[in-house]
Amino acid sequence: MAEAISRAERRRYWLSLAGLGFALPVAVLVHSWESLEAWRSGSDRDPIAVDRGESQRYAGAEWRLTTLSRLPGGSADEAVVLAEFEARIEDPGLLAESPCAVVLTDAEGRRWLPAFLTRPVVRKMQPEAADKPRCGGLAFQGAGTHGTARMAETFVIPATASGLALSVTLANARPRHLLFR
Amino acid sequence: MRTGLKETGAIIFAAAILYAMQRTTPLYSNITSPVSIAGEQGKRTDARAFALAVGDVHLARTVRIERFGQTRTYTTSGVWVLVEAAAEAKRESLTLTSAEWLGPSGLRYSLSQRISTMPAMLPAERLEPGLPKPVLMAFEVPENELAGGTVLVAPSAFTPLGEEVRVAITELAVGDIPGAVTIRRSDGPMPWTLETE
Numbered sequence: 194m195a196e197a198i199s200r201a202e203r204r205r206y207w208l209s210l211a212g213l214g215f216a217l218p219v220a221v222l223v224h225s226w227e228s229l230e231a232w233r234s235g236s237d238r239d240p241i242a243v244d245r246g247e248s249q250r251y252a253g254a255e256w257r258l259t260t261l262s263r264l265p266g267g268s269a270d271e272a273v274v275l276a277e278f279e280a281r282i283e284d285p286g287l288l289a290e291s292p293c294a295v296v297l298t299d300a301e302g303r304r305w306l307p308a309f310l311t312r313p314v315v316r317k318m319q320p321e322a323a324d325k326p327r328c329g330g331l332a333f334q335g336a337g338t339h340g341t342a343r344m345a346e347t348f349v350i351p352a353t354a355s356g357l358a359l360s361v362t363l364a365n366a367r368p369r370h371l372l373f374r
Numbered sequence: 375m376r377t378g379l380k381e382t383g384a385i386i387f388a389a390a391i392l393y394a395m396q397r398t399t400p401l402y403s404n405i406t407s408p409v410s411i412a413g414e415q416g417k418r419t420d421a422r423a424f425a426l427a428v429g430d431v432h433l434a435r436t437v438r439i440e441r442f443g444q445t446r447t448y449t450t451s452g453v454w455v456l457v458e459a460a461a462e463a464k465r466e467s468l469t470l471t472s473a474e475w476l477g478p479s480g481l482r483y484s485l486s487q488r489i490s491t492m493p494a495m496l497p498a499e500r501l502e503p504g505l506p507k508p509v510l511m512a513f514e515v516p517e518n519e520l521a522g523g524t525v526l527v528a529p530s531a532f533t534p535l536g537e538e539v540r541v542a543i544t545e546l547a548v549g550d551i552p553g554a555v556t557i558r559r560s561d562g563p564m565p566w567t568l569e570t571e
Contacts, residue, residue, distance in 0.1 A: 303504060304465065353504070
């Protein structure tokens with residue numbers, strides 16, 4: 194009753210099964226490739242370290258951090274950090290299209306986003322900085338072609354935070370980003 | 375004969391398994407629902423991105439808000455629930471835009487938008503890492519959904535598999551609901567004061 198299964202058939206069976214083990218992961222990878230690419234290019238994982246006061250070419254401009262100063266915050270536990278930086282524009286077209294993200298980081302890896310409104314203490318102690326535009330298209334347009342865009346951002350951080358660094362990312366240049374120490 | 379019986383048994387068994395699987399398949403909304411972290415009232419609860427501590431919960435039939443010398447009165451067909459809390463971002467600055475009151479029957483009540491202009495209302499406060507901030511939440515809830523309620527707080531209501539802190543409200547005087555609570559701005563350590571009448 195039992196049919197003899199030919200050797201060739203048996204071999205085909207096992208080969209197919211082994212092939213499935215290869216084809217399935219490949220199918221998953223092919224399907225998710227685009228998402229993986231998007232995730233890779235969306236993350237800021239390629240910092241260009243720049244020392245304070247030094248210039249660095251990045252995303253169509255030459256960038257420099259001019260000041261990173263601590264001002265008193267609203268309470269004893271709180272400090273306001275004022276970051277002033279400038280970009281000497283080389284390629285206005287490239288800059289204008291690219292949204293700018295500025296983040297302050299500390300030695301523990303915590304990340305502070307800029308405050309929406311300039312703190313009163315900045316206006317009081319550094320009025321000139323309070324009038325500077327924030328990083329973005331407006332600042333670049335104001336500087337004109339081949340001009341220098343002078344920008345400022347403020348952050349509210351705990352007074353105990355140490356090892357501060359300023360990260361500037363332009364969407365076009367991701368995953369590369371500037372890290373001013 | 376025997377084989378036939380076996381085959382019928384196998385088919386019934388397979389059908390039962392398929393039926394059970396069909397009945398217990400979770401909805402997409404269940405699969406992607408937030409990961410909840412249970413907390414206690416009066417204690418700090420740590421999620422990965424933020425921490426929350428729920429303090430006093432006040433009830434009132436009406437809320438009065440004093441601003442710039444004017445008093446505005448807000449009535450409700452339910453009961454006002456005012457939750458005093460403190461919140462802190464842990465890794466990156468964020469805003470907790472979603473808070474809900476989960477009643478004992480499973481109904482959820484979103485934050486009331488009517489007094490959202492008060493300072494320190496939770497969805498308007500930007501939280502910074504390392505700086506705990508006092509925050510206020512206001513809900514309008516039917517009286518029978520008060521006892522045994524839970525406060526649910528998340529950075530966003532729509533993020534799949536996001537984090538959600540759930541704090542069961544155990545200290546709540548449901549039997550004695552005050553007529554009115556007045557909220558005033560304050561320059562002290564807390565940006566508001568609450569006065570029960």
